[in-house]
Amino acid sequence: MLAVVAHPDDESFGLGAVLAHLVARGVSVSLVCFTHGEASTLGTDATGGSDLGTRRAAELRQAADQLGLDGVTLLDYPDGGLPAVPDAELDAHVEARLGQLAAVRPREPAALVAFERAGVTGHLDHRAATAAAWRVATRHGLPLLEWTVSPEVAHALNAELGTRFTSFGPGASPCALHVDRSVQARAVACHVSQASGNAVLARRLELQGAVELVRWLPPAGHDAP
Numbered sequence: 001m002l003a004v005v006a007h008p009d010d011e012s013f014g015l016g017a018v019l020a021h022l023v024a025r026g027v028s029v030s031l032v033c034f035t036h037g038e039a040s041t042l043g044t045d046a047t048g049g050s051d052l053g054t055r056r057a058a059e060l061r062q063a064a065d066q067l068g069l070d071g072v073t074l075l076d077y078p079d080g081g082l083p084a085v086p087d088a089e090l091d092a093h094v095e096a097r098l099g100q101l102a103a104v105r106p107r108e109p110a111a112l113v114a115f116e117r118a119g120v121t122g123h124l125d126h127r128a129a130t131a132a133a134w135r136v137a138t139r140h141g142l143p144l145l146e147w148t149v150s151p152e153v154a155h156a157l158n159a160e161l162g163t164r165f166t167s168f169g170p171g172a173s174p175c176a177l178h179v180d181r182s183v184q185a186r187a188v189a190c191h192v193s194q195a196s197g198n199a200v201l202a203r204r205l206e207l208q209g210a211v212e213l214v215r216w217l218p219p220a221g222h223d224a225p
């Protein structure tokens with residue numbers, strides 16, 4: 001499977017438990033991440049003068065090792081600027097990685113995994129990353145696994161913390177994965193610049209408990225696998 005995200009930490013804070021669940025069941029998971037996350041308001045006081053994007057790139061590599069990912073393609077588009085990047089340019093990176101995977105594992109079916117299309121937190125970069133995954137999945141006839149939180153969790157976070165979380169859009173009902181969060185916790189801890197003092201993350205994981213909700217989006221005209 002190929003996970004497609006916008007920022008370093010999306011793969012851990014968001015998809016971490018799902019990716020660990022897949023890896024533990026023998027699925028090879030690779031990652032495309034479009035930005036270095038340099039625009040984050042977290043971690044800016046602890047970089048010791050070093051560049052936040054560089055620091056976050058290193059954090060991503062460590063987190064990917066914890067999650068057991070088979071490869072990371074880290075791109076350098078501007079954090080916050082993905083909606084301005086031409087669709088074809090974003091898609092080409094996803095397709096290039098899929099091509100590499102197909103060359104290594106020609107007989108194994110491929111699928112993509114990404115944040116739900118509304119972006120989960122409302123971040124426009126998240127929507128752009130998922131849109132690229134969706135276009136590529138549709139073009140190549142591949143299923144896409146989308147992840148977000150339940151309506152109850154989104155509502156609670158937004159009411160308590162003033163966030164803009166969204167749940168699943170119209171369509172099929174999501175299915176619940178009962179997950180072990182221990183691997184995710186180790187991956188989250190690698191993102192030192194973003195994890196410490198992150199009240200939203202801590203509360204979300206508390207509200208989610210041991211359950212993640214995911215939904216297969218089949219290519220247009222196909223039934224769900």
Ligand SMILES: [Zn+2]
Binds near residue numbers: 006007009010126
């Ligand atoms: Zn993000």
